[in-house]
Amino acid sequence: MKWEFGRRSENVEDQRGSRGVSGPVVGGGIGAIVLAVIVTLLGGDPNVIFEQGAPPSQAPSTNAPQSSSPPANDKMKEFVSVVLADTEDTWSDLFRRMGATYEKPKLVLFSGSVKSACGNAQAAMGPFYCPRDRKVYIDLSFYRDLQNRYNAPGDFAQAYVIAHEIGHHVQNLMGISSKVQTLQRQVEPVQANQLSVRLELQADCFAGIWAHNAQKGKGQVSLEAGDIEEGLNAASAIGDDRLQEQSRGYVVPDSFTHGSSAQRVQWFKRGIQTGDLNQCNTFK
Numbered sequence: 436m437k438w439e440f441g442r443r444s445e446n447v448e449d450q451r452g453s454r455g456v457s458g459p460v461v462g463g464g465i466g467a468i469v470l471a472v473i474v475t476l477l478g479g480d481p482n483v484i485f486e487q488g489a490p491p492s493q494a495p496s497t498n499a500p501q502s503s504s505p506p507a508n509d510k511m512k513e514f515v516s517v518v519l520a521d522t523e524d525t526w527s528d529l530f531r532r533m534g535a536t537y538e539k540p541k542l543v544l545f546s547g548s549v550k551s552a553c554g555n556a557q558a559a560m561g562p563f564y565c566p567r568d569r570k571v572y573i574d575l576s577f578y579r580d581l582q583n584r585y586n587a588p589g590d591f592a593q594a595y596v597i598a599h600e601i602g603h604h605v606q607n608l609m610g611i612s613s614k615v616q617t618l619q620r621q622v623e624p625v626q627a628n629q630l631s632v633r634l635e636l637q638a639d640c641f642a643g644i645w646a647h648n649a650q651k652g653k654g655q656v657s658l659e660a661g662d663i664e665e666g667l668n669a670a671s672a673i674g675d676d677r678l679q680e681q682s683r684g685y686v687v688p689d690s691f692t693h694g695s696s697a698q699r700v701q702w703f704k705r706g707i708q709t710g711d712l713n714q715c716n717t718f719k
Contacts, residue, residue, distance in 0.1 A: 439659075443520060448570075514593070521654045528648075542597070543572045546576075569607065590665075596682065598645040602638030633696055638703045644707075648710060672696070
């Protein structure tokens with residue numbers, strides 16, 4: 436993926452090097468279990484956890500340092516900033532076509548732990564979006580896990596992580612997230628998990644819409660041979676069934692919160708192929 440000459444977003448908040456927060460993590464008393472699940476499932480909406488509780492653990496958590504100073508020549512920060520800028524351009528254009536204005540989110544870089552409007556969170560939580568402050572949070576050590584633990588290397592796989600979380604921001608702006616949370620309070624846990632799956636798959640499809648536009652090479656990034664395959668591999672690597680099989684040795688579909696590998700690939704690919712918001716209705 437070519438990105439080095441792209442515009443840098445002004446909406447990156449670098450909180451690395453600041454002292455990590457202490458206290459309860461997202462999910463309360465069972466935070467360690469909650470965070471271990473989320474890191475394997477590539478982020479999500481913490482409000483789902485607040486509203487309905489946490490699913491069972493699927494993988495061991497990752498220990499990360501409480502603080503670290505960013506390097507003087509920080510290539511990864513530059514990369515994240517350019518990808519964020521490209522998502523800003525993509526969604527600003529799409530919202531404009533719908534007669535609306537896209538509110539650009541902030542992306543917070545942190546090390547070890549961070550305090551968000553959704554609560555205190557640890558690095559083991561992985562990337563997440565907080566709808567209460569409309570910010571995406573990411574500890575860049577997650578990219579190391581993505582490559583080494585989940586065998587999903589490549590810069591486009593890393594960009595997909597950001598695009599997925601931005602997909603949750605789009606859902607928040609469009610009122611989709613709040614509608615889903617309302618429905619989740621009205622149904623049994625199994626049905627609530629199914630709604631969570633649909634929400635996550637839609638975020639994958641929205642990430643695909645960004646990739647569709649990136650393929651055109653007219654924005655801040657341009658794709659190269661093999662990039663789409665990297666993204667699809669990442670989507671497959673963090674499917675619920677694959678992660679449960681690896682950690683438990685068996686699969687429990689009723690506990691899915693993000694979708695199977697096949698589903699994640701399917702919806703990410705649909706967004707890439709169509710670039711059409713109307714094709715991302717995972718709630719049909």
